[in-house]
Amino acid sequence: MSRSKLVLLVTAIAALALVGARLVPARPAPSGASSARSGADTAFVRIGSGERTAGAFVAWPSGNQPVPAIVVAHEWWGLNGQIRDIARRLAQQGYAAIVPDLYHDKVADDPMRAHELMRGLEQDEALGTLSDAVAWLRSQPRTAKGRIGAMGFCMGGGLAEQMGLNGAGVAAVVMFYGTPEPDSTRLARLAVPLQAHFGAQDEGIPAERVESFRVALKKAGKITEVYVYPGAGHAFMHDGGSSYRPDAARQAWARTLAFLQKHLKS
Numbered sequence: 047m048s049r050s051k052l053v054l055l056v057t058a059i060a061a062l063a064l065v066g067a068r069l070v071p072a073r074p075a076p077s078g079a080s081s082a083r084s085g086a087d088t089a090f091v092r093i094g095s096g097e098r099t100a101g102a103f104v105a106w107p108s109g110n111q112p113v114p115a116i117v118v119a120h121e122w123w124g125l126n127g128q129i130r131d132i133a134r135r136l137a138q139q140g141y142a143a144i145v146p147d148l149y150h151d152k153v154a155d156d157p158m159r160a161h162e163l164m165r166g167l168e169q170d171e172a173l174g175t176l177s178d179a180v181a182w183l184r185s186q187p188r189t190a191k192g193r194i195g196a197m198g199f200c201m202g203g204g205l206a207e208q209m210g211l212n213g214a215g216v217a218a219v220v221m222f223y224g225t226p227e228p229d230s231t232r233l234a235r236l237a238v239p240l241q242a243h244f245g246a247q248d249e250g251i252p253a254e255r256v257e258s259f260r261v262a263l264k265k266a267g268k269i270t271e272v273y274v275y276p277g278a279g280h281a282f283m284h285d286g287g288s289s290y291r292p293d294a295a296r297q298a299w300a301r302t303l304a305f306l307q308k309h310l311k312s
Contacts, residue, residue: 227262
């Protein structure tokens with residue numbers, strides 16, 4: 047993707063994420079601490095090597111048997127408490143979940159700051175860090191090496207989709223309200239199952255854009271799952287924000303778990 051296209055993508059994501067979103071401040075989670083509330087073992091780790099290193103939050107399910115794993119790409123807020131809770135929820139379902147810190151210890155506390163951090167993010171670097179997370183998972187004795195998926199929200203949803211397009215070593219992708227790739231030629235490179243979730247009232251990704259995405263996927267010969275939720279807008283999964291829509295979120299989460307069960311556990 048060219049620099050000009052990346053700038054346009056970032057600007058579009060910023061515009062849609064401003065609609066109805068607010069931040070839930072990050073909550074501290076000590077390295078190696080066990081979360082009594084979620085039942086997941088959590089830790090902060092370092093991934094990558096050389097000049098490209100980053101921190102990451104990891105949540106493990108109980109037990110010692112190898113488990114499937116998921117790389118989670120965070121929203122424009124950064125590695126905050128809400129996205130760590132997503133990792134814990136995945137761990138409760140039997141997945142090892144890792145959330146790389148794409149902002150390197152920076153967490154936004156308002157939309158303007160989040161926009162600033164996102165505009166400063168280089169897509170190639172972000173995708174490299176996400177690939178480092180895949181490599182880190184593969185190096186762990188507790189993960190099933192061939193059963194690693196990717197999931198992302200908003201900014202992270204677009205990055206998760208790119209992981210599926212770029213052959214980042216994942217077996218399945220779930221994207222929540224990430225900017226959809228409109229080019230059927232690029233979508234033809236998608237070699238893994240994709241599930242996508244959008245809000246019908248998302249002003250940044252309107253219904254006609256989602257429909258164009260469906261058409262492009264069909265033209266590319268891809269069989270995917272694309273869902274649109276009536277009454278929901280952007281960031282309807284963000285349970286700490288005013289944009290949260292519990293009915294849509296519950297349905298989307300149930301579909302996500304069924305999709306992951308099929309492609310990472312079966």
